[in-house]
Amino acid sequence: MSDAAEGGGVGEPDDAEGVFGSGVERREDIPLLTGEGDYTADVSRPGMAHLAIRRSDHAHARIVDIDTSEAEAMEGVAAVYTGEDVVDSGVPNSIPTAWMLPGLVTPQYRILATDKVRHEGSGVAAVVAESPQRARDALDRIDVEYEELDQVTEPVEAVEKDVPPVHEEAEDNVAFDFELGDEEAVEEAFADADHVASVDLRQPRIVPNAMEPRAAVAEWEDRTEKLRVWMTSQNPHLHRMLLSAGTLGVPENRIEVIAPEVGGGFGSKIYHYPDEAVTAWCSMQLGRPVKWRASRQEGYVTDCHGRDHDTTAEIALDDDGTVRGVRAETHAGLGAQLSQFGTATPSYLYATVLSGQYTVPAIHCRVVGAFTNTTPVDAYRGAGRAEGIYVIERLMDVGARAVGMDPAEFRRKNLVQPEEFPYESAAALVYDSGEYERAMDKALEHVGYEDLRERQERLREEGRYLGIGVANFVESAGLSPSGLAGDLGSQAGGWESSIVRFDSTGTLTVMAGTADQGQGHRTTYAQIAAEELGVDLEDIEVIEGDTDRIPQGMGTYGSRSASVGGGAIARAAREVRSKAREIAEHQLEASSEDVVFDDGTFHIEGAPDRSLHIQEIAHEAYLGHDLPEGMDPGLEETNFYDPENFTYPFGTHVAVVEVDPETGETSIEEYVAVDDCGEVINPMIVEGQVHGGIAQGIGAALYEGAAYGDDGTLETRRMDEYAVPHATQLPDFETDNTVTPSPHNPLGVKGVGESATIAAAPAVVSAVVDALEPFDIEHLDMPITPETVWRALGGAE
Amino acid sequence: MSEHEITLTVNGEKHELRVEARTLLVEALREELGYTGANVGCETGRCGACTVRVDGDALKSCTRFAVQADGAEIETVEGLSEEGELSGLQASFKRNHGLQCGFCTPGMLLTAGTFLEDAEDPSRAEIREAIEGNLCRCTGYHNIVDAVEQVATDGGGESL
Ligand code: FES
Ligand code: FES
Numbered sequence: 001m002s003d004a005a006e007g008g009g010v011g012e013p014d015d016a017e018g019v020f021g022s023g024v025e026r027r028e029d030i031p032l033l034t035g036e037g038d039y040t041a042d043v044s045r046p047g048m049a050h051l052a053i054r055r056s057d058h059a060h061a062r063i064v065d066i067d068t069s070e071a072e073a074m075e076g077v078a079a080v081y082t083g084e085d086v087v088d089s090g091v092p093n094s095i096p097t098a099w100m101l102p103g104l105v106t107p108q109y110r111i112l113a114t115d116k117v118r119h120e121g122s123g124v125a126a127v128v129a130e131s132p133q134r135a136r137d138a139l140d141r142i143d144v145e146y147e148e149l150d151q152v153t154e155p156v157e158a159v160e161k162d163v164p165p166v167h168e169e170a171e172d173n174v175a176f177d178f179e180l181g182d183e184e185a186v187e188e189a190f191a192d193a194d195h196v197a198s199v200d201l202r203q204p205r206i207v208p209n210a211m212e213p214r215a216a217v218a219e220w221e222d223r224t225e226k227l228r229v230w231m232t233s234q235n236p237h238l239h240r241m242l243l244s245a246g247t248l249g250v251p252e253n254r255i256e257v258i259a260p261e262v263g264g265g266f267g268s269k270i271y272h273y274p275d276e277a278v279t280a281w282c283s284m285q286l287g288r289p290v291k292w293r294a295s296r297q298e299g300y301v302t303d304c305h306g307r308d309h310d311t312t313a314e315i316a317l318d319d320d321g322t323v324r325g326v327r328a329e330t331h332a333g334l335g336a337q338l339s340q341f342g343t344a345t346p347s348y349l350y351a352t353v354l355s356g357q358y359t360v361p362a363i364h365c366r367v368v369g370a371f372t373n374t375t376p377v378d379a380y381r382g383a384g385r386a387e388g389i390y391v392i393e394r395l396m397d398v399g400a401r402a403v404g405m406d407p408a409e410f411r412r413k414n415l416v417q418p419e420e421f422p423y424e425s426a427a428a429l430v431y432d433s434g435e436y437e438r439a440m441d442k443a444l445e446h447v448g449y450e451d452l453r454e455r456q457e458r459l460r461e462e463g464r465y466l467g468i469g470v471a472n473f474v475e476s477a478g479l480s481p482s483g484l485a486g487d488l489g490s491q492a493g494g495w496e497s498s499i500v501r502f503d504s505t506g507t508l509t510v511m512a513g514t515a516d517q518g519q520g521h522r523t524t525y526a527q528i529a530a531e532e533l534g535v536d537l538e539d540i541e542v543i544e545g546d547t548d549r550i551p552q553g554m555g556t557y558g559s560r561s562a563s564v565g566g567g568a569i570a571r572a573a574r575e576v577r578s579k580a581r582e583i584a585e586h587q588l589e590a591s592s593e594d595v596v597f598d599d600g601t602f603h604i605e606g607a608p609d610r611s612l613h614i615q616e617i618a619h620e621a622y623l624g625h626d627l628p629e630g631m632d633p634g635l636e637e638t639n640f641y642d643p644e645n646f647t648y649p650f651g652t653h654v655a656v657v658e659v660d661p662e663t664g665e666t667s668i669e670e671y672v673a674v675d676d677c678g679e680v681i682n683p684m685i686v687e688g689q690v691h692g693g694i695a696q697g698i699g700a701a702l703y704e705g706a707a708y709g710d711d712g713t714l715e716t717r718r719m720d721e722y723a724v725p726h727a728t729q730l731p732d733f734e735t736d737n738t739v740t741p742s743p744h745n746p747l748g749v750k751g752v753g754e755s756a757t758i759a760a761a762p763a764v765v766s767a768v769v770d771a772l773e774p775f776d777i778e779h780l781d782m783p784i785t786p787e788t789v790w791r792a793l794g795g796a797e
Numbered sequence: 798m799s800e801h802e803i804t805l806t807v808n809g810e811k812h813e814l815r816v817e818a819r820t821l822l823v824e825a826l827r828e829e830l831g832y833t834g835a836n837v838g839c840e841t842g843r844c845g846a847c848t849v850r851v852d853g854d855a856l857k858s859c860t861r862f863a864v865q866a867d868g869a870e871i872e873t874v875e876g877l878s879e880e881g882e883l884s885g886l887q888a889s890f891k892r893n894h895g896l897q898c899g900f901c902t903p904g905m906l907l908t909a910g911t912f913l914e915d916a917e918d919p920s921r922a923e924i925r926e927a928i929e930g931n932l933c934r935c936t937g938y939h940n941i942v943d944a945v946e947q948v949a950t951d952g953g954g955e956s957l
Contacts, residue, residue: 041837133820518898719841719843720843
């Protein structure tokens with residue numbers, strides 16, 4: 001971030017020292033800048049055919065009949081399949097949920113629908129043809145007869161109104177009814193408190209809109225019975241496992257999943273969707289490579305959406321502004337099917353952060369997860385924590401007003417103090433470390449908070465409405481400690497795996513189980529390895545995103561790559577170093593205490609000329625001629641790092657806006673982000689993550705939000721109807737940081753991928769509401785468009 | 798489907814090809830000629846990922862049929878760097894961390910590079926306007942604006 005960036009140099013340092021923490025330019029960039037990088041859609045295989053998927057344009061309907069004969073007869077069409085064909089093939093055909101909750105209803109989730117379609121966009125038939133155009137042409141020639149059913153798209157209506165169930169297994173459309181916290185303690189706190197303030201809020205659906213649409217190329221080889229799939233994946237190993245055990249039944253050791261360049265994900269490329277399984281299944285049927293690429297419009301109705309919460313939340317307070325308790329009741333839309341983390345996101349990832357940065361003695365949260373006739377909802381950047389922090393930050397605003405305090409002062413008064421860490425919140429998390437006030441002060445200083453408040457007063461007299469929004473956040477990043485996650489219902493581990501290998505000529509290869517979609521892992525991981533082993537960056541190769549080259553991994557989501565993936569690399573590198581040290585001691589004929597390791601070289605204390613560089617030792621390790629008694633040759637280590645806790649990045653963002661009450665227009669005057677993600681590996685990359693995160697948070701606050709029409713189909717289905725922010729809609733960002741290392745992470749890092757998205761939405765909403773305080777506006781739902789403001793100010797009357 | 802014989806000169810190299818009347822320019826470039834640098838993000842003219850230069854103008858290549866470009870001189874991202882040397886603008890994107898996933902980058906480079914040819918000392922607001930039609934979901938644009946601004950102020954010479 002700016003502080004650190006000034007301290008560290010930018011560019012490639014020529015030796016390994018000082019590499020960790022400096023803004024090294026990215027090794028990813030050249031292929032991406034020159035057009036040489038291959039995304040999945042750029043992959044082409046000999047004899048490749050093209051898949052297009054016929055999708056339901058109804059939200060809820062029974063499939064009466066599908067006539068594929070005309071499509072099949074078209075020239076250039078290789079095959080047309082329906083859901084029945086997949087069932088008949090005998091593959092497992094089941095997309096599983098990855099997180100169980102008590103009482104969870106888990107309906108069947110097939111890769112092509114058979115009995116009913118439950119949301120617009122659900123796949124009903126597949127065409128494989130010689131060209132993508134031909135495949136799309138043939139889609140129109142498939143005749144699907146539907147019997148339409150009533151549908152429901154809103155989570156509250158789904159469980160409260162008398163509507164036909166999305167799944168027969170859940171008559172009332174309730175997938176789960178989740179509770180966290182101490183209800184009794186909360187009752188007491190509310191009964192004793194001087195004030196209670198409340199807010200009803202809606203967090204609309206977000207369409208992730210990674211710029212690269214999802215895609216897959218599958219190649220089944222009859223001879224070896226091996227399946228190779230290139231796909232837009234944030235976690236190729238998870239996809240390998242789910243393709244094997246969930247949908248296709250091909251043994252895991254005969255599937256290779258490759259994630260080449262991936263053009264953004266933000267959560268949407270974590271999941272096992274039906275489409276890549278259909279692509280692979282078609283390839284297996286035809287014995288030839290098959291490619292599928294989503295159009296943007298398909299993406300809108302099939303990429304898992306984010307958020308979709310309806311919440312009533314309350315905060316109990318004393319006269320002096322002390323928070324006594326918080327409670328929230330949320331209806332979360334899950335969509336028509338359970339996507340892998342669709343259950344975890346609105347339950348554990350949400351309710352557990354409701355304490356925010358504050359001492360809240362009593363917390364209770366209930367979440368009803370509802371099936372609706374909509375695109376499945378799952379984790380989107382900030383997943384769960386964004387929704388939870390939004391709730392507590394909105395409550396801190398209404399609470400401040402209830403006790404007549406300045407919102408920043410009110411927040412400050414309730415902050416968890418540095419000496420209280422590790423801090424066990426009433427929402428079941430143990431925060432690892434934090435100095436909340438330091439970051440908050442820094443952010444307020446950047447904007448000149450006191451002066452701004454004065455300016456706000458003056459402008460109000462002129463009939464201009466300036467608003468200042470302060471949002472504090474803390475999040476549970478670095479998914480996740482396996483044991484804890486398992487206790488809570490996770491069906492997958494939370495570790496990450498890495499191999500650090502010296503090659504016999506002294507170069508170093510790092511293999512990581514995470515998968516990049518723009519975060520620059522190959523750069524930061526090389527920086528970690530350089531730091532740990534004293535090897536020049538140019539001698540380090542980092543490999544990611546191919547299950548045949550990297551044996552195991554969990555992938556990239558939940559801000560986990562630097563902390564969990566980086567942790568695994570650091571630990572593997574340290575094991576490599578200690579083996580190298582044994583060899584050095586042996587060959588230098590010195591005892592352990594006499595040998596020091598400094599910037600890649602082992603030398604004898606006080607005799608720097610008696611030394612061996614670790615890269616020379618690598619050569620010795622593979623030569624095997626002169627190793628310590630009983631030592632095996634080679635110099636590589638595998639590490640599975642399972643963190644003992646989440647990491648807890650935090651910070652304060654401040655948005656300064658001006659709202660024009662006439663037009664309802666909001667303009668952002670200034671945006672300041674102070675983030676603390678622990679130790680910083682590469683300040684340039686961290687800043688980039690913060691920038692992108694802010695953009696998505698502002699997008700949610702002011703522009704985005706998917707809407708369904710009365711017929712249950714998506715109204716915002718194109719880029720001109722759903723506003724992905726463009727360059728003129730966003731301000732310049734001012735970033736800064738503080739560094740509070742995570743005490744339990746091997747590198748002290750906390751992760752930063754999601755932080756800014758979590759902070760930005762509440763900061764901007766708070767600012768707009770603050771601007772409109774003279775109009776007695778307490779809260780406005782996102783997206784706060786000019787129309788939202790205009791209506792709130794009575795424009796509709 | 799009627800087919801047409803057309804000529805496209807791409808990054809100085811002349812190609813003759815047969816395309817269907819409905820083949821989009823971006824499809825011809827990517828699928829027929831193998832210039833996969835231009836990306837397809839929306840195929841409806843909304844994202845700018847497919848931007849190339851056609852006879853000197855930046856153009857979203859999903860908004861033109863290939864036959865409409867018959868005889869045109871086309872520049873794609875593959876033609877920006879010479880013998881492995883990044884252009885001034887490409888290097889500036891790298892220095893300023895103006896790209897993350899890189900999917901929008903080819904289009905961004907072509908749009909911004911074309912803008913820089915005529916822009917005199919552009920303000921940040923003008924740069925933002927110039928790239929307004931190119932969506933980026935990763936960077937929040939700040940560093941892209943930095944990258945373009947730096948080339949404009951340093952007089953980075955031929956930006957493309
Ligand atoms: S693909 Fe052409 S503008 Fe999006
Ligand atoms: S860098 Fe990913 S879309 Fe721009």
